[in-house]
Amino acid sequence: MAVSAVNPLISSGETMCPHRLVLEHVTSRWGVLVLIQLLDRPHRFSELRRAIGRVSEKMLTQTLQTLERDGLVHRDAKPVIPPRVDYSLTGLGREAAEQVRGLAEWTARRMSAVQEAREGYDARKADTGQR
Amino acid sequence: MAVSAVNPLISSGETMCPHRLVLEHVTSRWGVLVLIQLLDRPHRFSELRRAIGRVSEKMLTQTLQTLERDGLVHRDAKPVIPPRVDYSLTGLGREAAEQVRGLAEWTARRMSAVQEAREGYDARKADTGQR
DNA sequence: CTGTATCCATTTGGATACTG
DNA sequence: CAGTATCCAAATGGATACAG
Numbered sequence: 001m002a003v004s005a006v007n008p009l010i011s012s013g014e015t016m017c018p019h020r021l022v023l024e025h026v027t028s029r030w031g032v033l034v035l036i037q038l039l040d041r042p043h044r045f046s047e048l049r050r051a052i053g054r055v056s057e058k059m060l061t062q063t064l065q066t067l068e069r070d071g072l073v074h075r076d077a078k079p080v081i082p083p084r085v086d087y088s089l090t091g092l093g094r095e096a097a098e099q100v101r102g103l104a105e106w107t108a109r110r111m112s113a114v115q116e117a118r119e120g121y122d123a124r125k126a127d128t129g130q131r
Numbered sequence: 132m133a134v135s136a137v138n139p140l141i142s143s144g145e146t147m148c149p150h151r152l153v154l155e156h157v158t159s160r161w162g163v164l165v166l167i168q169l170l171d172r173p174h175r176f177s178e179l180r181r182a183i184g185r186v187s188e189k190m191l192t193q194t195l196q197t198l199e200r201d202g203l204v205h206r207d208a209k210p211v212i213p214p215r216v217d218y219s220l221t222g223l224g225r226e227a228a229e230q231v232r233g234l235a236e237w238t239a240r241r242m243s244a245v246q247e248a249r250e251g252y253d254a255r256k257a258d259t260g261q262r
Numbered sequence: 263c264t265g266t267a268t269c270c271a272t273t274t275g276g277a278t279a280c281t282g
Numbered sequence: 283c284a285g286t287a288t289c290c291a292a293a294t295g296g297a298t299a300c301a302g
Contacts, residue, residue, distance in 0.1 A: 023238045027158035071248020082283040103230040107154045117202020187296045213263040
């Protein structure tokens with residue numbers, strides 16, 4: 001029986017559907033930021049690192065490899081010394097990145113509403129929390 | 132100096148901007164699924180648990196509390212025995228959920244392209260990997 | 263039924279050193 | 283410069299038991 005007929009993303013939970021996996025790559029902590037950053041223009045590895053801020057080499061490498069494997073990011077390694085590698089979005093990646101950007105822009109737009117909600121929540125908690 | 136003039140989401144990396152935090156809540160593993168599920172209709176705790184599939188009580192509780200605090204989800208606890216708690220989207224939450232749904236639908240649409248890309252990537256790896 | 267608390271396994275992430 | 287490898291600390295996530 002279908003647990004969720006309206007939503008193919010929600011599986012009955014036997015084995016993780018590949019569908020969810022892609023979504024997790026795209027929405028992953030660093031995946032989101034990489035996609036948005038590349039939407040602007042191609043970046044070199046170190047440019048990405050600087051632009052994103054607090055990401056370790058390890059995590060950035062891992063994220064880029066995952067996105068490359070999924071066909072969202074194109075990796076162009078020039079055979080020069082010192083090495084130069086440029087990362088850019090593929091057509092598929094651009095589509096994904098635009099969706100992600102939509103989400104990020106929404107977040108920016110509604111940030112203040114979220115802040116307010118949080119303060120209300122915390123205040124309410126503090127109230128009912130005390131005797 | 133601004134590290135990224137075009138993108139407010141990308142900070143220079145001093146201290147995590149609240150902006151990024153909201154985005155992480157919304158794009159979190161279970162946050163995504165909860166928002167999409169609630170877009171359909173309000174759900175009780177156990178309904179959500181069943182619908183989403185493989186989520187522990189702990190993670191679902193944690194996710195719901197975070198989303199409630201951010202003002203995206205409304206929690207309605209009825210004072211009955213046995214307890215009954217309904218979760219639904221707020222106006223703010225519905226906006227977020229629609230963005231997330233966009234992303235999820237894109238994923239579903241383009242899944243086969245991603246699959247192909249992966250196979251190509253793996254095949255290429257296997258090739259260059261061997262001597 | 264809807265959680266909370268606890269323990270434990272897995273994952274993530276960072277620092278560092280090193281290679282091509 | 284662009285990674286890889288390794289080690290270790292911290293966060294995440296699940297299973298279980300229990301409470302209101």
